Amino acid sequence: MTALVTLGEAMTVVAADNPGPLTPGKPARLSFAGAEATVAIGVSRLGHSAAWIGRVGADAGGAMIIGGMRAEGVDVSHVRTETALPTGLMLRERRTADHTRSTYYRRGLAGSRLAPGDVDEHLVAAARLLHITGITPALGSTAREAVRHAVGIARNAGVTVSLDINYRSLLWSKDEAAAELDYLVRQADIVFAGPEEAGLVVGDAPPERTAQALTALGPRQAVVKLGSEGALAIVDGVVLAQSPVPVTVVDPIGAGDAFVAGYLAAHLDGAAPAERLLDAATCGSFAISVQGDWEGLPRRSELSLLDGDDVIR
Amino acid sequence: MTALVTLGEAMTVVAADNPGPLTPGKPARLSFAGAEATVAIGVSRLGHSAAWIGRVGADAGGAMIIGGMRAEGVDVSHVRTETALPTGLMLRERRTADHTRSTYYRRGLAGSRLAPGDVDEHLVAAARLLHITGITPALGSTAREAVRHAVGIARNAGVTVSLDINYRSLLWSKDEAAAELDYLVRQADIVFAGPEEAGLVVGDAPPERTAQALTALGPRQAVVKLGSEGALAIVDGVVLAQSPVPVTVVDPIGAGDAFVAGYLAAHLDGAAPAERLLDAATCGSFAISVQGDWEGLPRRSELSLLDGDDVIR
């Protein structure tokens, strides 16, 4: 039995090392990224089994993604390798120390070929949590069906469904997204959203009102991620606020997904709502204090590291 | 008046620094590449004006390409920027010290949108040389028309046409390529080819026979590039052989295009055939003795560097 199952796209990342426009000879680092992959890795590092379903190309990037997740203990036995299409890729320019701009190579590539047949019914039905995001249904029609298919299996089997709205404006229009996301929110038990993207589904409102409106659609747990402001949640009708855990920021990308990982791992632990939010914020801070989307996520034994003082020699 | 005009695709290059499979955190370098861009840069470094026609995306890669060629003195005023499509990209894994494997992101992207309207008639008609390759017509139908259009202008204006066959099996089938390349060879005054790709047009044969067969189709100059074996040419009916200029090899990619640049620059100099081949071989050796496709190409004042002894402190 796998505690958490998720599905989506993971892409090769090429991230320039230093701020500034790209120039011939500029150094960069390779890695991979994907909102759902980050959640799976985060939950696995915190000690719960996790599986990621997706498609990669039969190329160097695909092999890096499979090996990278396997290193983290994520079950990748359900990943399919497309022989004819390359793995998606994201080229990140750090235009200034604070502003990253990405060029995406993903349309029509391996990851977007995710289809209902990729979703193993037994795997999902035996899980404790199914985590989905609003990115996957935006990848294409078969990917959208795959998400709906997985959600259907989960609901039939009584598996808790978690949704991170994660609206991507480059992938679909607001109207198209609003309709699908509204459907998914209504199927979910736990929903995460930033304030703006939540507005697509429940209209613009202050965070607490947004959380209330989300729970009104069905989910018993609604968490509004507020970035450097922390988070506001309504869990079983109770309003909770969470401040960020202070750290030196190295790379702000991936904070939201790390937050979700921390929350869901604590949920799997059976932790109380306030503890889920604290673990979520802790994971978010770990993520941004290390370069890369998922590289900084904490292992179980490390969760308390940010509480303590710096190690002094 | 621009001495050499060429047209094609230039792509962002992401090349892993060190041999081995890609892994998260592996360092890489950014640059750009394109067979025609390498020729334009090489000719410009050797002191002749050169223009490159192509399309790039409105992204960090496109800006790097335009700036990179402008730094080399190449006229990029005819380059178009596509607002809706990214610049093509090539991810290079150095699987071993000797073997590079690339994943291409180019199908349907900015560079392949090259079209006849991009070809400035006055620019081409006033040039001394039009250089084309077999890559550009393989990018798509409008690109193929753009090449034919440029060739038509050149022939009408009495501009010498140079063709590097450069067959790319990932872009089109042998049959489709053979037909188009046969057409282009017949329009060309100078033709370059590797022995295998020449076989598409004139059938497999030893180098000298290949060169003869190519000249039989029209070109007065046919050069068969033999890699580490050097080159064999027939120029105005005379057979010439050229050995490679010995150097320490850092990166074998780009040698063939550098060779063409050296040959064409010497042609523009009015140099004799044997000197053209020597300059071609010298440029090829410069290119492979520096990382990157075009970065190592020699300036005019540097051509004699490989003759001399190492500088001793």
Place this chain on the structure above:
Amino acid sequence: MTALVTLGEAMTVVAADNPGPLTPGKPARLSFAGAEATVAIGVSRLGHSAAWIGRVGADAGGAMIIGGMRAEGVDVSHVRTETALPTGLMLRERRTADHTRSTYYRRGLAGSRLAPGDVDEHLVAAARLLHITGITPALGSTAREAVRHAVGIARNAGVTVSLDINYRSLLWSKDEAAAELDYLVRQADIVFAGPEEAGLVVGDAPPERTAQALTALGPRQAVVKLGSEGALAIVDGVVLAQSPVPVTVVDPIGAGDAFVAGYLAAHLDGAAPAERLLDAATCGSFAISVQGDWEGLPRRSELSLLDGDDVIR
């Protein structure tokens, strides 16, 4: 017609990557720098044509400078190459994270040989702006004459003259500088200065008084650059204050020249004084948020980047 013309010295820069004393094996990066070159690049990136006049050596540093500016679209066709003298060089030790110390190799080298004959009369007379700094006249007597010559052409032709006082204590004495700078301020329409260096010409005073005193000598626009305090300007008799645009500081060097570039580009746009100062501050912040003097300067399309939120994946 070139919108902005400037003249001065550009030097090879060797900057240690990491803070700490220099030791054998310490990594460094190569680039180039020069106050006037930074202004030319900044104005060019913002969409106005710019030309830089200067001399470099026939060496690797000189070639880097010419190629580097050409990459940025700056007209370098008036640059002269000295065959017998090396390009100036600046070795930068980052002694601590906050303190850079430079060793200069410039006295008597190529850049200081700038002479009146280098200044193309047609180029300057047809420009909209001539930008000079207090560094160039400090390089030597012929360079001083070159500046005066350029100013004379500009004034005769009705070209707006911009001066950045930029006092360099290593190059000349306060007395010698005060006399020449006083002359140049009186010729200028726009003058930029830090509070201390302005004191050489108008005596020490608070920023607003300093600006008033500068305008009293002739310029209709006087801008006092206050570093982390922003800037204070008097334009056509109106006092304006500008705060810095907040960013993460990567490298404080080059901020002042970037500020001037932003101001002058907005001036060429025909923007109102407040907008000139805002663009100036924005360019200053771009510059310090990227390593290097000019590398971080914004393109026109990027000016608004610092307003927005960070891009979140």
Place this chain on the structure above:
Amino acid sequence: MTALVTLGEAMTVVAADNPGPLTPGKPARLSFAGAEATVAIGVSRLGHSAAWIGRVGADAGGAMIIGGMRAEGVDVSHVRTETALPTGLMLRERRTADHTRSTYYRRGLAGSRLAPGDVDEHLVAAARLLHITGITPALGSTAREAVRHAVGIARNAGVTVSLDINYRSLLWSKDEAAAELDYLVRQADIVFAGPEEAGLVVGDAPPERTAQALTALGPRQAVVKLGSEGALAIVDGVVLAQSPVPVTVVDPIGAGDAFVAGYLAAHLDGAAPAERLLDAATCGSFAISVQGDWEGLPRRSELSLLDGDDVIR
């Protein structure tokens, strides 16, 4: 069922990037190494399941080792984590381009605590191959017992036993080693050795005589690894010679273990002896053409890469 089971020590590796004595500030790369780990990774990359048994510390190095092998698909579920002892470490100085010198931190540390209880009887008994080396019994008395225990299980269950003699003079004396290695050779079906270390067991002799002497002790397959001379084997009484596969050498360390991995994977394929040796030599060449002990090992689909020509752009 796991195809190959092996047991031993894996250590953190700190390898200086560049040749020369160590100095403050010198760059290095982290990784891990262990003869048995290399074999497990090599066999896994070639498509056969592999398990590695060993102990690591509860530290950053131990986590890197577990994650690194898991990334490669090696079963690490039988690895124990010692809470009170650090993972062994090897500091590699590349004194010249050709000579690496290591300082070892392994005595009494986590890896040497391997004990019979770590060896899962079911795992070993169900395997097709048990691979052991002469390093593990040299780590300490419990490790020596663990090896004997594993060998006992294998022989009882009819599992093929493979032994790489791998004599380490820093860990034990020649006399102590000779006695134990003699015992292990007699238990083995397949034995690998360099010519000198084989001499400990069968006396010094030319390679073919050495191989004969080894088979005379019991093994039906004896392979003498000759480094840059290739290998000589006697398999089922037949003498075979294998030349090295030519590549550019990046890092000679790990060649012997890679050779063993290739041989054993081909053995698991059911390949003929000559093919086993060819795959062995191919794996050895992959390993030395990439930095690191195991990083360069080929995947099944890559085995033919070294046959072909370089990829030319």
Place this chain on the structure above:
Amino acid sequence: MTALVTLGEAMTVVAADNPGPLTPGKPARLSFAGAEATVAIGVSRLGHSAAWIGRVGADAGGAMIIGGMRAEGVDVSHVRTETALPTGLMLRERRTADHTRSTYYRRGLAGSRLAPGDVDEHLVAAARLLHITGITPALGSTAREAVRHAVGIARNAGVTVSLDINYRSLLWSKDEAAAELDYLVRQADIVFAGPEEAGLVVGDAPPERTAQALTALGPRQAVVKLGSEGALAIVDGVVLAQSPVPVTVVDPIGAGDAFVAGYLAAHLDGAAPAERLLDAATCGSFAISVQGDWEGLPRRSELSLLDGDDVIR
């Protein structure tokens, strides 16, 4: 005559360049560290002669340590090289931007073999200051005797004894430490401690009370190091407080030892207590504004650098 003599252990340091868990291929830097070595280097850079007594292995790390200190002008003629034991090593993982975790390889290795015979009586007796720390007696019984021996010589000769309590919980128990540290405090003229470690000797109390309690045991100068809060001292009965000197923090490790170096150098200068503390704080800030424990320490001529403004180009 050597102004300052100290004795202890210096270890090879392997420090990961970037935050995040260790992974194969992660870049690191080599250096060395030791509390007493940092003090010797700091005092030497500030112009006083210093000698360091210790043992290293006959390996690459030992050679780096000797060369590194010699480069700084520290007298290493009393250092012994152990032929059979490696130099200690510390592997530093920067788990997040703010938290470093180290794995130590020092138990029973060369540095811990320090013994009374290593302490040259003439060297110590002729010094102006003997500096010891609470780390050295924790290394083992002979090292403990060496410290007591040195202290005995110093006291007999009227040499001022300085002690930094520096409690290391990994090396000995609180009880064992408390007894030895109590003895050493009573022998010392100057004592430095963090608030917690001082508690081992005088019980937990606020800083001023702690300082008073320390002076009550004998020392006339007691300095409580408060990290980012600065320091509080009692010198000859007078209470002094010192704020930190503000800098950008690059690496917090080594701050405390740098502080001691600054204090002791000022003591050797004959500076007043307030000036000693200011120099101490200045040295601490230099150290944390550069990567490494001792690399950033100021030379005499640099002490005023942090007062001034940043160098603006």
Place this chain on the structure above:
Amino acid sequence: MTALVTLGEAMTVVAADNPGPLTPGKPARLSFAGAEATVAIGVSRLGHSAAWIGRVGADAGGAMIIGGMRAEGVDVSHVRTETALPTGLMLRERRTADHTRSTYYRRGLAGSRLAPGDVDEHLVAAARLLHITGITPALGSTAREAVRHAVGIARNAGVTVSLDINYRSLLWSKDEAAAELDYLVRQADIVFAGPEEAGLVVGDAPPERTAQALTALGPRQAVVKLGSEGALAIVDGVVLAQSPVPVTVVDPIGAGDAFVAGYLAAHLDGAAPAERLLDAATCGSFAISVQGDWEGLPRRSELSLLDGDDVIR
């Protein structure tokens, strides 16, 4: 008593890491170099005391040179620091993998101010060897006098004088050099030269004839360095030939000076002529197998490293 005394100029070196033209952002490494410094370091590493006399600037480069030599055990107590002039600097472009081109910043800078007063008479008179090169007298008139002064002291005191002709065409004309070098050869006991530069003094001839001609002027030992051909010497009338010791070449610069260091150290050992040449060739091979001029030089215990096989894990 110092075994070897030498005098000359050492310069900061900025060497691009990778082949290719210099471009903004290109990585480089800092170090220092000087023919005499390399000899002093080499002799010191081989266990003989050595002193280097020269002048550096009061800048980061000067501090690096002093610290760097001190790290190697070279006596730098006779080095003078010029407060008003920078340390010389050499910028090295690796134009291709095989060709390095340098830009020099040395004319009129600190190192060229060497003067007779810098030469400590007692130091030289008590030495066993004085080593000079043909570079130092080319730096300027006072440096030339300093060399003659040192030679005079040595000859009066019966100190063996060693001369490396080292003709630098950038520093003086052939005629000027020939006269001075002729004088110095006649003062020397040991003379080293390349075949071409020896021709300045004794006319062009084959190596053996060149060596004979040099000895005819006075020296009893004449060694002609032949680069990749090894060396030919006449010692006390006996002709000896030495082949190079084979290694992988990383950086050919510094080989000649390393050769001299090895020869002179063996001379100080009292080794026979053939052994001197072997040690010389060994040192030359160490130097070129590591990046940098002197960094790779062997310590006494390492001299035999190149004899053995590679260390295999």
